[in-house]
Amino acid sequence: MERNEELFLIKSIAEMLNKETDMDSMLQQVLNRILALTSLHTGWIFLFDEKGEFELKAYAQLPEALEFEDRKYLCEGGCRCIDRCLSGRLNKATNIIDCERIEYAMKEKRGDTEGITHHASVPIKSGEELYGLLNVASPNKLNFNDDELHILESISYQIGTACERMRLSEKQHEMHILEERNRLARDLHDSVNQHLFSIMYTAKGTKSITTDEDVGESLDEIYQLSKEALSEMKNLIWQLRSDNIKEGLKKRIENYGKKLKLSVTSIFWEEDIPGCVESTFWKITQEALNNVYKHANASQVIIEVKKVDSYMTLTISDNGCGFNRQEVSQNGFGLTSMAERAKLVEGDCKITSELNKGTTVYVQIPLRKGRRGSNVTANKIDDC
DSSP, X not given: OOHHHHHHHHHHHHHHHHHOOOHHHHHHHHHXXXXXXXXXXXXXXXXXXXXXXXXXXXXXXXXXXXXXXXXXXXXXXXXXXXXXXXXXXXXSOEXXXXXXXXXXXXXXXXXXXXXXXXXXXXXEEETTEEEEEEEEEOTTOOOOOHHHHHHHHHHHHHHHHHHHHHHHHHHHHHHHHHHHHHHHHHHHHHTHHHXXXXXXXXXXXXXXXXXXXXXXXXXXXXXXXXXHHHHHHHHXXXXXXXXXXXXXXXXXXXXXXXXXXXXXXXXXOSSOOOHHHHHXXXXXXXXXXXXXXXXXXXXXXXXXXXXXXXXXXXXXXXXXXXXXXXXXXXXXXXXXXXXXXXHHTTOEEEEEEETTTEEEEEEEEEOTTTSTTOOOOOOXXXXX
């Protein structure tokens, strides 16, 4: 490339990175722009999580051999470039790594490689923080010169800086949401909560000075309804303040069970649970425990969280009265709410119940970064 072309490429990518706010879109656009403004033919980008698992985030003009079965073999398993990057042996743009995935594709006859056998690998970093890996290639290209590697490395640093900016922005956005929820909880506590308390005891006080039985019954009803509304309001306030689970999911669930005066036995996976999974499990468990408290008449609830292959699972079982699913509307007992919460993180929620035999809620959520190769837009939640 001529010097002017190099400068235009770097400037063009910098302008795009400064405007883009979505990680997946940004990576795909920058890859497309690299290929459009250079002689390179194909490329793909992996992102890494803190555990070293990778996810295919962007790809363009892949040969048939890598597109085989919806890019399955590009998304799964290890390879030399990823191993070298994660082990710290690939710290800068590297001049040609023979592609292990292409080798296997040729051996297994998965399709035409279109003359691509090697690629350059460039780590995507910001400072010492490793975010991912950029691979680019062209048919029959076996060598990248120093100028090409220098340009690719400059671009990868730009991408790394953009990745860091986006993740910091997401964290800041989440903090703003948490602050707003806490503000709303405080306002509810200081206003609506206090008004309900006043109504409840005004009704009780008024009853003590009336002899009219009809009025007394009405005041009793007002008192009871206010008491129930106050209890619901306290639960709502508690939920609003509950996204940041500082005490840990197990402790929070046990405390909530005690709050509802339920006998809860919890069995938990001992390692850390990803943030979005933990939050989802908490919300679903909270809904399920509320159902047990209000409807089940159960003497025991067993809650188990564990890891099964590349999934985290949550099982909530009670020995209560159960219910007939055919007689309960989809909106009944918050069943739709629990299913929707699981779906937001690509999970499933199944509820089984029999009359007089209790109810079981089973939730399964994929560990998305561990599920290598998922090309799905992130949910903007840490570790999801």
